[in-house]
Amino acid sequence: MLVERTRELATLQHVLEDCLRGRSGVAMITGARATGKTALLHAFGEEVQRSGALLLNASCTAGERSLPLGVLSQLQRNIPLELCSGDRAAYLAGLLEEAASPIRTGESDADGAEVKRGHVLHQLGAALLNIAEQRPIVVVVDDAQYMDDLSKETLRHVLGRLRSASVAVVFTECVGSREPRSLFHTEFLRHPHCHSIRLTLLSPAGVGEMVASELDARIADAFGAQYYEVTGGNPLLVRALLEDQQRVRLGHGDAPVAEPVVGEGFAEAVMSCLHRGDPAVREAAYALAVLDAQSDRPKLFGRMTDRCAKTAAKDIESLVVMGLLRGDSYRHPAIREAVMDDALANADLPDLHLKAAWLLAQDGAEPRTVASHLVAAGTDCPEWAQPLLREAAEAALLDDEVEEAVEYLELAVRDQADEETPIELVMMLVRLKLRLSPASALQHVPALGEAMREGKLLGRGLLWFVRFLVVHGRVDDVTEGLSRLVERMDELDEHSKAEITITRMWALGSYPEIVSGLPAEVSDADRVSVDLDMRVQAATALTKVIGGHFDDGVVMTAERVLQSANLAEEPTEEVSAALRTLLYLEKLDSAKSWCDTLMTDRHESSSPPGWRGELAMIRAEVALRMGDLGAARQYARFAMDKVDPRTWGASVGMALGTLLQATTAMGKFDEAAEALAQRVPQHIYRGRYGLHYLFAKGHHHLSTRQLPAALGDFLSCGELMVKWHLDSPGLLPWRTGAAEVYLRLGNQAKARELVDQQLALPVMGPSLSRGMAMRVKAATLDLRQRSQLLHGALDEVQAAGGQLEVARVLADLSHTHHQLGEPDRARMMVRRAWRVAKDCQAEPLCAQLIPDQNRSAGSSGEGAAEVGAATLSDAERRVAGLAALGHTNREIANKLYVTISTVEQHLTKAYRKLNVTQRKDLPADLWSDAASIA
Template identity: 40%
Template sequence: MALPRELVDLTDTSPLELVERDAELNHLDCLVRDCADGRGGVVLVAGGVATGKTELLYAFAERAAERAVVLTATGSRVERTLPLGVVSQLFHSVAVPAGVWERVTGLLEEGMFTAALSDPESETVEHVRANVVNGLCSALVEVAGGRPLVIVVDDLQYVDVPSLQLLLFLVRRVRTARVGVVLAEGVGPVQARPLFHGELTRQARFRRVQVAPLTEAGVARVLRGAGGLAESVHWLSGGNPLLVRSLLDNHDATGAAFHRAVADCLRRGDPLLLAVARCLVIAGPGVTVAAVAQVLAVEPDAVVGALDVLAMSGLLSSNGFRHEQAVAEDMPASVAADLHHRLASLLHDRGEPATEVARHLVAAGRAEAPWAVQVLCEAADRELVADQAQTAMSYLELAADQCADGPRRASITTRLSGLEWRLNPASGARHLNRLTAAMRAGHLAGADASTLLRNLLWHGRMDDAGDMLELLDGADEQYITALWLSASYPTLRNRVPELPVAPQRGIDPRVRAAQALHAVLTRGPVEEAVTGAEQVLQSTRLDVMSLAPLDNALLALIYADRLDKAAPWCDLLLQEAAARRAPGWQAPFAAIRAEICIRQGDLPQAERHARAALDHMSPQAWGVAIGVPLATLLMATTAMGKLEDTAALFTQPVPPAMLQTRHGLHYLHARGHYHLATNRLHAALGDFLYCGELMRAWDLDLPALVPWRTSAAEVYLRLGKRDQARDLVEEQLGMLAAGPSRSRGISLRLKAATSEEPHRPALLKDAVDQLQAAGDRLELARALADLSTVHQALGEPSRARMAARRAWHVAKGCRAETLLPANEDHLGGSAATALSAAERRVAVLAAVGHTNREIAGKLYITVSTVEQHLTRVYRKLNVNRRYELFSRDDQVASHAHDPVAPRR
């Protein structure tokens, strides 16, 4: 948090003004007055770290020097075991007469010698003989030269024991002496030198002065006129004077300087303060005193004491530690890792949730405990339920790295690869070599082995995939793999025996989806395949393992010409993948949605979804499957006349192995249509015939998959080879199942082109009906355009004009106007009878195919009113059918593609 620049004017190099310390100074001033009256005493100044104790002592020493001789010393952590070090400082703080100094030197040397023979930390041992202590105390009084003597010692917690024993000797005798002792210490989590403090506090003339952080009013006084900032500064600093100074100097609570000031505060106190602060930051909110004590291997009372000190130092608020980032930045990585590991063990022993334990294991980067791998896997499962894939991935990454069991490590790595696919498909391939080695070692089996096989094939590693097929075990996996290879990677299907009987686990979505797709591609749109695909879509939740079955189910519906069923399911899955932030799932569903759109003739949406599919995954991540979205994009841009955009797409390299897969068929077909659009007829014919050659060889010769025959027939017609075209069209018609379909509509349109003129109108009208029912607007526009041409050739201009207008409006709706000539002759003509506004609105909607009920809903009128309007429209325009409305009134035709504003 940056502070306003108003604080710049408040910054100088002088110490902070001594604020809110009047009461404390009064206590100390009283001590000096009492000393002058012969009534000595002792004052202990206590407070949290960096709360201004030292500044208070400095200010007091300056005032006391006017009335007394002041001797000062400061304890030091590094000199804590130096015998009589603080006493020596006292003598060095003033001018000592030569005779006295000679005597003091001898006493100090003797005291240091005897103290060196004892435990420097023991308070129960007499470190210095009584005669030495008495001699040094007498010398201190003698130095005062008859004036009151004030001894000031800062950082009492670091004073050596021999010096403390001398101070106690002196304190016991100040009651009737002109000697005052002022001691200052930083309060610690555990009472330092308990025997010394016990003796000190029993003295009759002992007083304790507590130094607290600044209040908000005190901070306002420090800011000298910028009182409006007091609340922010006080909150950030906790009233700690050192932190207030840092904020004034640097104006930023998030900067390195302020963070160093926080670290300095913690280091000034007992080492346990820093350890507790670090543990609080690592453990997070809600950690208990008992947990901190166990992690740090100290008594709970010590932790409570440390928390009290942190609070009285302004570093800890009721909401927790004020500056966690400062502590975290100052903490060595090894210390943080060790704390995380200790916390993980503690939480596990207490039965805390796996996610809490795993969080600390990952932060520690260690999981060598026997229970750790299992906890990480359980935590990953829980995170995935909440769609926290990135977190789950970090758990599995550590589990795989630390797991010593080969099969289990391979299984974990497979799951990790699937998660990486969800987030960043390009990174999932990094595990393929390790998993391939694991499968060769016999560590990968079942569904995990099938997953590895699919990933190898996806990335075009056909040889490795073939080797893995030899190692695939289990009847279920062999059965599913055989079906899947037949549908998508037919060059390898003979490497796995195709089992004659399906596994008993028919309810498995992988089985149902594979059966449905295989059935459609080998036997056409059989009803059981459509039903099976719908069952998979209805009963399967989107996750890592279900992605492939859901894809296969959607493809089965598409290749069965059931776009009406596939589209809404695909939209739902796309929305879910986006909501769950899974680009690796969005990409394949976007590619499928683009394929649906291209088959519906919705070219703009096909382009949008295909580009989205290629944006969600890089070309490297798409592997051989790039053939599908790239093919759809090629088809869409070609049909919309964006031939420069289409040409640019061919600069995208594709894996050579793609042409060994079903995905390559789509690519060849799309490339052929680009060649056809650019009048490269022989290149187009080559692509279409090669596509057919592959489909025949692979037993995937299904017109609904890729209608290569009708595409090749178009080329033959352009080359003037009608017989070859007719043979291909008839062959394709003979392959189609009974009933209407998109494939039949396309075939009938080409059959009409190869037939004699008198037969063409009926064939084209049948094609129009088939394509309109199938919902393919692009092919419908082509059929209507051909019908217009036929009527014109047969001398039926009215019908030609009607068909041409319908073709034009349908083509314009799907952005394929460049496929059709804008023939003004076909667009002319007008009915003599004018329609009312209400009649025209109904006529427009009827002309584009809406039912009476739909028209009633759009215009907010009754069905009966619609029927009455249409009766009058038919009579005025002298027509009998809806599609004839285009040829009878320019105003109806010209508004047929415009939105109709409903009446309310």
Template identity: 35%
Template sequence: MNLVERDEQESELERIWSECGAGKGSVVLLEGSGGSGKTELLHQAAERARRGGGLVLHAGCSPAESALPFGVLGQLFSSVPAVEGPLARLQAPNSPLAAEAAPHDPARGAVAIGPQLALLLNEVTATLLELSAANPVFIGVDTVRHADAQSLACLLYLVRRTGAARVMAVLTDDTAAHRSPFRTELLDQPHTRRVPLAPLAEAEITALLARQLERDEAERLAGEFHTLSGGNLLLLRALLEDHLACGGVRKDGYGRAVLRQLGRLEEPVTAVARALAVLGSAEAPDRLARLAGVDDGAVETALRTLGSVGLVAGLTFRHDIVRQAVLDDLAPEDRTTLRLAAAALLHEQGCPPRAIAPLLIEADRPDGAWSVRVLSEAAEQELLAGRPQHAVAALEAALRAPVGSGAERAAIESRLIQVRRLFDPATAERHLTALTTAARAGELAPARTLDLVRQLLWQGRTAEAGELLDRLRTARPEAHSEAAALLEDTEKWLAWTHPTLARRTPRPTGQGRPAALLADALVNGRAHEAVGQAHQVLKDRGPSYDLSWPEEPALLALGVLLCTDSPDAAAWCDRLLREGHTPYSPTWMAMLSAMRSEAALRLGDLTGAADHAQQALNHIHPAAWGVAVGGPLGSLVLATTRMGHYDEAGAYLTHAVPKHMFDTRYGLHYLHARGQYHLLTGHPHAALADFLACGDRMRAWGIDVPGVVPWRTSAAEAWLALGNREQAARLSYDQLGRPGTNGARPRAAALRTLAVGGPVARRPQMLSEALDLYERCGDRYEQIRVLGDLATTYHELGDNRRARTHVRRARHLVGMCGAASLSEELFSFPDDAEEQPSPAGAGFGDGALLTGSERRVAALAVSGYTNREIAAKLFITPSTVEQHLTRVYRKLGVRCRKDLPVELATSVTEAVAGQGA
């Protein structure tokens, strides 16, 4: 088969062989880098000579036989009977001819031929010339630089005498081969020709690929293949095989070809290649030379050689598979030794820890205290760079080092847990037992012990966390010390999240870290006083890789905004989700998504709540959530229940949850959601049990404050479903009388349950106030329920016009929040076509009196948007919205937004689009 990619060289060899047949002898030096196709061209030329009737003499040289005198010469003439006698004398044991042809200068390979050897070679030459008279002779010597010195001397003797004979000699050698007396004298012969084999250009690579691929594909791949191979034929063929096999680059294909190339190189070159594979770059030649154990000049030569065979481009390997193949060719022990030597060398030269750490990690057994320091510093730098997985690898390697005290190792493992928690809290659990043992032995600092307490609580290991807390409390850290402040802050955090372990520690208002102050405000029902501080915490939030629980202040601040029905709670969640975290943390994103789900629930956005809760459980697996899973799982159950997806909600309730979850605030959210599921699916007794269980826990824990879960009004609804209006009223009045119940949501819920369970005549007033309160906090789901109650009430009072108006408004809101569980009741409400005429001014016909701006504001108001939301959508101020609504009320002859004709509720998209008109 012809080498299409070497057509020019093949034609040249064929032409020279033709001249040889005409009596013109030639010597061809076929030069090229390893893998350039020299050997294949030589074999094809020999086969062509054999088919043409020529006598073919062939020898292959190797470093292993370079010390065997006359070894190559013996290969060449072993098939020529006429020279058996002289050949036998040359290769005879203890032949004096070998000593006569001993090199005068072994370093240069120079050989002087003595009289006896000259006579013998003259005899061989005469025989060869006699044979060539009958048939042309083809002599092929592959990789001539590895031939023994005696054979090289004899070859020169023969070459000098074959210029006018029908003898063609083809010798292959590497382009980068060392210059030698043999090479110099060979090239000085007038009938010697050099035939170089340069690396293939991109056009030639295209032609090579087009033999097996479509032309378009060949042209598309040629550039990439040229980059990966440097035009080396051996590597190109391996790349093509890989592409045909899998469409990519394989370690078994391309990587094996790399090792074939490496095996052809001299030891100093392979030593430099291994050092380069460990260091990754040759930008510091002196460092490469020290690691390879060669001088600077040898490094330059080696890099040039590696470049010529297509392995190196510039200062690095052409592909990571090349680097990995070179490393894999080393024995594991040698690989580890080389990496540790490289790490020590970089440390000695003052390189940054991030450059040294990968070598120590790959070595798998860091050595010396310096390596632990380097790995710990590198971990912190990786965190700053937003790469927590790399930080984990560095810290794990530091733990494998056989040095350091118990306290030092405990500090490293503590930091490792903190970092692991950022992206997979479940993986942190494997370290908790060892770290707890270290804490019991006094090897863990108070700050790290408190962090361990949080980790144990996250995993539901309450007993161990309580034991460590008691140890810290008993130790009584010095007043005003950092340890004392951390312990007091932790107590306040515990009172909000894990109240069963909390020990109340009074502290003057205004002291402590922001997270502790926010938690204290939530526990004591003073969230409304901390709204400003919550906003400041969220505004000041920045990169916080050095905190053990970086998300806690922001989450508590969002908790304050949610508990106070702050209108921008959802917006803050969205902003933080967009901003992400430094370093990126799936745990942080999961917890933010859970908060966003709760915010959506409080706005009556059931579809959004379900989506965000599901995202929270997707960011980290439910099993990795620990006891905190009650937050997102409770939101998911509540959202799907209110959407009417009862089977889906029931399936979520079958998920296993940690039993210690019910000893935390997260368990309250789960219990309340489960109670709502039972209530809406017709199981009021089970619902009541869950709501009362929430109440029992909240009272016992001292967090019976508005904003956690509305257990009283939910239990009142369950009592109403059971027909016990007295118990429902008692709980509702109790809710109204609770300290801190001055927010819109708890008061609205209590008014609604009182109204539903009370006399019909008193309902409109209380329900109207509840509707106003729910509109203020923007909860569309609760607005629908109150509108439905108002519709029922007015129907019972005989005011069907108002009943139908409220039903229509409720139906419109159902579509906006996805409350399918309420739609059936609303759409089955009687809608008498013989409606009495509306009062003057209340009909939609008078809507023509409204200006475009007034119509847009009115449409959004009827759709249930708050004044602040209307202002944001229309890009006006809230006061402008109020002015527009006042004029709308006057023109239509109504008193408030709930009396606006529902027909005004055009689509929100239409209303907002009209803003640009």
């Protein structure tokens, strides 16, 4: 539809009326690109056809400008046969060919060609006059700025001769600030009946009218201004925006979509505006899009396009009158995005970004501003840019923009020969990648390893790289790195010497056999900062614990390190060491509390993936030891998800081992088999984390009755622990595991020997490993001694916080009391054992306890009570069942969401119906019924 073009169409109709009355006329329609010139021409063409006049159409393109008489040829082909017979048509075509031939052939006789052209023009005029006598002619030429010179001359000549004939000519011409009116335009304005029509962008009211016509008057009233702001009144853009809107509305069914929705159609319309005009204006649009965010854009624009200030201003004005710009900025982000896409498609974007980067660097712009253009260019790093990219990365890190800093550093080291790339840049990049994607950091290890072997990696850089190698299991490189540190020990300052001690301790904790020739500890004088002192203390405490040489001070050290840690900042290696110290000291409640504090959303969400995986791995092991098998499985899986298999270092052995042990204890044997089938790097068997994996394999094989394999796993684990001087009771109680296998094999003497050795190891306070050893040792004693030792084991594991081990001790106690002829005590024990095992989600253990419960129940003469159970109501049965499991009245109330008073009432009624007076006399079938509730 035509909007705000009523006056212009009326002018054209006046030209048509003059033509119909036998008077020639000219109309020149001008305006910026996409202002509706062609639409106006089409509307006028419909008027011409309705009038009965002959409409001759031609459309010009930039590519046809050099084609002689190309426009006249289009017009000639549109003459109908009834007005131009075959002979006449052939004659006209011959005239056109005769006029164009000298130009095509490059005829050198200028005077002869001029005479011939004059003759031809005269004949063409006569031919058109002859047609005009039969029927009025309206010639319409779109985009006349591209018309070839000979067609212009012919039309000018014809109109000069036919001022009293029924011939009208209407041109559209695209003009802007960069394209002044042509000589052709000026000459036609001399025609006595020439009308000049200038089209401008639509007003806000005009845009609202288009919106109302396509959508709804209410939408136009509410959102018309927004449509104008996006399009600037460019009819082509308004139409494209409305079409995008209609597509969205169709996709939403009947749901109204009123606000402007910018889509692909709008982007295509923007590119159409650019490609309709002068390539120089298009290049200007590209440059402005690249410079969009620069505050000094106007000053840079001329230099970007190599144009003087006046020409640059005209380019901007051309884009303003096209509706793409407001001032010197794009009206809408989607317009800039479309321009950028077009520049990329035309391969102009990289060069523009590089040029912008160079100009900004010359002007002393902020490094991040320059770097953003270098990255956007997507090309190799120019030689001049490497120092600037490093500055940009450092600036980005100050704002905690790690990903941005990585982008800059990746460009700085990309495609640079080793000798040209500062090794500190590579190290800086690796450190940052470890915070985002450890797998991507590994691609730089060969370069750093080569630098280490060539002696380019020195001091603290070498120290950091060795610790990196330890974490990622590059054992051979660790050995070489440590050797190089020893060689240069005398050249290092006190701070670096202290760092070597920390490095040695980390290596000792992970791969004990490779550490040699390095100082064992740091003197107080070497602790040059509080931060360094904390790291030394944490590493020392962990080393002591895993070596079995600890004292009361290590717990305080670990707590002090964790208390001094700034949880708002990135976690550090001393935090991990302190947590592991508490874990291996069997201070499970404290370790759990600190892990949970560190895993709060506020802190963990901003932590590197590697740290989140590390923390989850420790938390999983804590949960496993506490008997929370579901949490152990969950955290272990989370840790595995956070560790890319390509980056599996030594610690994967612990995560995989925890997952294997938890799923086995839960009876999820398919999951356990999947964990066992995981391919692990061989280097884990050369370090401490491989011990966790061996220990877990031992328990899996024990649970699945693969006794020789289980024994081999436990003994292999123990052999390495003794060899590496890591025989700490809280690390992995391998002797207890092996003793359980020997008991199954019937070798009580060997089992007793191993657990006695385990019990001889020093522990601090309540110890889960000690309680486990006491339980296993009890199985080698006579019944009375066994009961006494099991009660001691129960006290030990309860104090240590290991609920699954509590269930196992209770199960053994139940069996022992049954053998001693104490069915009531046996029944109470097995109920407690079942309840605790159920809470732990240890389904295999629960399944083992059910027959024991039934056996204990059957021997206690409960037949009458069991008959009475049929008379209980559902509520009474649920309450009595939970009571039979050993739950307190408060626990039952919480589980069933009732009051304590209600529980007491139900129990009183149940006791009366069952003819019992105490919980221990409640029948076994109630225990089974309550299993799902518990």
